[in-house]
Amino acid sequence: MTVDPKSPTMSESQRGSMNDLNLSQLVEGRGDAQAETGNALRADVQNLNFWYGDFQALKGINLPVHDKKVTALIGASGCGKSTLLRCFNRMHDLYRNNRYDGAINLYPEGDNIVGPKTDPMLIRLRVGMVFQKPNPFPKSIYENVAAGLRIRGINKRSVLDDKVEAALTGAALWTEVKDRLGESAYGLSGGQQQRLCIARALAPEPELLLLDEPTSALDPIATAKVEDLIEKLADNITILIVTHNMQQAARISDHVGYMHLGEMVEFDLASRIFVKPQKEQTRAYVTGRFG
Numbered sequence: 368m369t370v371d372p373k374s375p376t377m378s379e380s381q382r383g384s385m386n387d388l389n390l391s392q393l394v395e396g397r398g399d400a401q402a403e404t405g406n407a408l409r410a411d412v413q414n415l416n417f418w419y420g421d422f423q424a425l426k427g428i429n430l431p432v433h434d435k436k437v438t439a440l441i442g443a444s445g446c447g448k449s450t451l452l453r454c455f456n457r458m459h460d461l462y463r464n465n466r467y468d469g470a471i472n473l474y475p476e477g478d479n480i481v482g483p484k485t486d487p488m489l490i491r492l493r494v495g496m497v498f499q500k501p502n503p504f505p506k507s508i509y510e511n512v513a514a515g516l517r518i519r520g521i522n523k524r525s526v527l528d529d530k531v532e533a534a535l536t537g538a539a540l541w542t543e544v545k546d547r548l549g550e551s552a553y554g555l556s557g558g559q560q561q562r563l564c565i566a567r568a569l570a571p572e573p574e575l576l577l578l579d580e581p582t583s584a585l586d587p588i589a590t591a592k593v594e595d596l597i598e599k600l601a602d603n604i605t606i607l608i609v610t611h612n613m614q615q616a617a618r619i620s621d622h623v624g625y626m627h628l629g630e631m632v633e634f635d636l637a638s639r640i641f642v643k644p645q646k647e648q649t650r651a652y653v654t655g656r657f658g
């Protein structure tokens with residue numbers, strides 16, 4: 368594959384900031400995540416293909432998702448990162464012409480998430496998702512977090528109270544909102560709204576949390592809070608995140624998958640991807656020479 372260093376796909380600011388930074392310093396000390404987990408997998412993508420109608424957006428994707436680790440998907444705009452992420456909770460099923468082929472095994476049972484016999488509703492109970500832009504419901508802060516619990520039939524006030532508090536605490540938002548739980552979620556700042564959406568996703572205790580560029584609409588302070596939160600959450604939950612920001616991927620991820628034109632070019636420990644990737648194409652991308 369020929370690398371075009373003048374590719375305009377990556378913004379100049381992104382390119383500039385990456386060149387100024389030593390990504391290897393950011394991943395320093397992250398250790399060998401694989402050794403730490405003993406290779407335990409929460410999910411495993413095997414030869415996954417996906418079509419939007421006639422257009423094949425994912426081609427033969429393989430990707431291990433390690434348990435209680437942060438796996439980042441990186442790559443130029445349009446390479447298929449969000450498409451891959453959305454396969455994990457069967458979001459594509461909302462449109463009739465979309466088609467999956469292959470497997471995403473969700474462990475410990477090993478159920479194939481994209482298998483024709485798998486009920487997408489059951490998968491969404493196990494796999495939570497947070498989007499690029501904060502999207503709270505037009506409800507109170509409390510009811511936003513309680514929403515997923517009510518869907519699961521939990522309506523007892525004392526149980527909801529405990530779970531709402533636990534999720535808001537887990538999302539590092541409890542102290543900021545505990546005295547205004549009945550107020551509209553729209554009264555929160557953008558960063559608080561995003562942490563609320565994370566709390567909403569956490570409340571039902573998902574096995575896997577999908578984050579699609581969760582900080583792209585946030586300022587640097589709110590971004591830092593969400594990044595800290597992601598690192599803490601990974602003590603208990605498996606996280607798969609799409610990000611355009613190389614610094615962010617280097618700061619928070621244990622593993623990284625680099626995608627290009629619907630294919631997984633390289634998957635490895637973050638410490639290898641950002642210091643010594645195996646493929647020249649990956650190196651060109653992470654150093655900002657190729658978008």
Ligand SMILES: Nc1ncnc2c1ncn2[C@@H]1O[C@H](COP(=O)(O)OP(=O)(O)OP(=O)(O)O)[C@@H](O)[C@H]1O
Nearest residue numbers: 419422424442443444445446447448449450451611
């Ligand atoms: N609903 C859709 N219908 C048809 N094609 C789509 C649809 N959504 C995405 N695509 C195409 O699938 C490919 C992958 O898109 P996707 O959004 O997954 O890329 P991405 O890597 O997440 O991009 P970005 O970083 O810009 O968000 C692109 O060519 C895109 O145009």
